[in-house]
Amino acid sequence: MAENARHPEPRYGNRPTMKDVAARAGVGLKTVSRVVNGEAGVTPDTERRVQEAIEALGFRRNDSARVLRKGRTASIGLVLEDLADPFYGPLSRAVEEVAREHGALLINGSSAEDPDREQELVLAFCARRVDGLIVIPAGSDHRYLEPEIKAGVATVFVDRPAGRIDADVVLSDSFGGARAGVAHLIAQGHRRIGFIGDQPRIHTATERLRGYHAAMADAGLRVDEAWVSLGSTGPERVRAAAESMLAGPAGVTALFAGNNRVTVTAVRVLAGRERPVALVGFDDIELADLLGITVISQDAATLGRTAAELLFRRLDGVDETPARVVLPTVLIERGSGEVPPPVDA
């Protein structure tokens, strides 16, 4: 075995190569390659001998070398915000499923909503020569991707549009969804409605806020600036915002929560109050049915699947102008959004 311990590092990853298999099977290198890749033109007998050598040696083709030669890696990269967020799990899974159908693997990365980290991940993926990229943007300037896209890396943005670059994008109808949700509250008789959303640099946050304003304007309702709060979706901030909006006799009688994180905290805050306050949240949540939470639902899995399908269409050579797909949202009435305002409000 260790006949010649010359190598400074024994390279414990000293795996057998096609050359080794060829030597053992007494055939040429190319024949092994043919067998491994199921190419035609090998005698059953030769094939058997090669297979035996493969088994005996525990050979496994080195895809790095293969990639180097072929140019394609059969892998795609997905950069999202946080895999631990229940919104992104299903999205990622849907992307994986489509990738699998196309024989590709998925490399995942969480940007933690940090533009630098997004870029770092994207470029690392590009260095690995992923065939395509699905990005949920954290930053607002994606010009750094230009050379990559020019070099042929298919790219699709999801959930939020790319900044300063023209590329495919798949979105949920944040504007329309929020507008419908707020209109629903107005239809219950509410006139003082609060909006708590994510940081204003996040596209969906401002779109949903736009929807809120549109619905209020549609109904001819005034918006007090104290009713609107954008910022971190951390529990402390959301709790403070909600309590401030609800305070006093002229406090809001209904809340619109800008995303699932906000909804969760809002539910906790409202659960502790005697007077019922109406609530509609953007994004569905597990067990929201049992808690009776009315939501504007968007389908994360469909978002992911749509993006992935678009990506693979590009990889298959479709060369249309960048698409902008907007997926509809659905209002699901479960009770919390159907609470009327107090009679004395």
Add this chain to the structure above:
Amino acid sequence: MAENARHPEPRYGNRPTMKDVAARAGVGLKTVSRVVNGEAGVTPDTERRVQEAIEALGFRRNDSARVLRKGRTASIGLVLEDLADPFYGPLSRAVEEVAREHGALLINGSSAEDPDREQELVLAFCARRVDGLIVIPAGSDHRYLEPEIKAGVATVFVDRPAGRIDADVVLSDSFGGARAGVAHLIAQGHRRIGFIGDQPRIHTATERLRGYHAAMADAGLRVDEAWVSLGSTGPERVRAAAESMLAGPAGVTALFAGNNRVTVTAVRVLAGRERPVALVGFDDIELADLLGITVISQDAATLGRTAAELLFRRLDGVDETPARVVLPTVLIERGSGEVPPPVDA
């Protein structure tokens, strides 16, 4: 541009290489390599020229070639059951975080609880020459991994032990957790307690069932076989199992749910009944606090982090005998588990 359209396929991925950069900067290939990798021994002036060429050409190092030479890919593979399951998102994220600290990327795959698919994913990861592997086993025979492990692929199993192979494993204390949960119900006065769990081929399911039996035995309680049901965690099956256990005057007065999927359905079933039934579930769930669900909580993120740290310790050359880490669970009382049995039971 297209001065010479000789190539049959224009290979739109015709990216610049170090050679191109070298030519443009008027330096040798190795100098470019030095600059790209931040190695010492380059004049500031030379470095600047190289950097300019890199910018101008949009060069990005091809890590496939690098990997081929260096032997390590700085990537690890994670095979889990389903990324869309709220239990695995945080686990995956924790693994990613540790990988990131070690400069490695994470490749994800969902086995969908299918042993063949697990193997397929694992072997695909190995072909990509991941440095290490974290596997949540779907199958019960992992001998197919022997050549890989022998070849130096560090491997850690999580959530369930590997089958027929000796390797590191990180588990939650399923047995102890279930035993404590059931003991808690017994302490409330329950004597007829049902157990609904996952398929018996899943290790955690049988371990939790063992815990159930242990707690019952500890209290000298008889177990009616009609009180135990293992199988799919799909809502229909769980609902049927729960309703059958609850039926009749001698039905169970309390339920122990074997995992988060089961708990969710159990909560829905119990919500529709007039007589209160106690419930303790294994795994915490978002919003369980608002719903007052008592659970045995296990920490998915810690599970993932522990496994990843173990993996990287192996990659750093630590060569101890395989470890078996068992993480404790915590009983969180929220109300549903503190309901006493009806007085007439």
Add this chain to the structure above:
DNA sequence: CTGAAAGCGCTAACAT
């Protein structure tokens, strides 16, 4: 049906 030779883009080892 089979194999030898070239080369994918990079890094290691050795010049200069």
Add this chain to the structure above:
DNA sequence: ATGTTAGCGCTTTCAG
């Protein structure tokens, strides 16, 4: 400080 050469393990090309 910089360049040259060889070769990682595979696929491609072309010759037997």
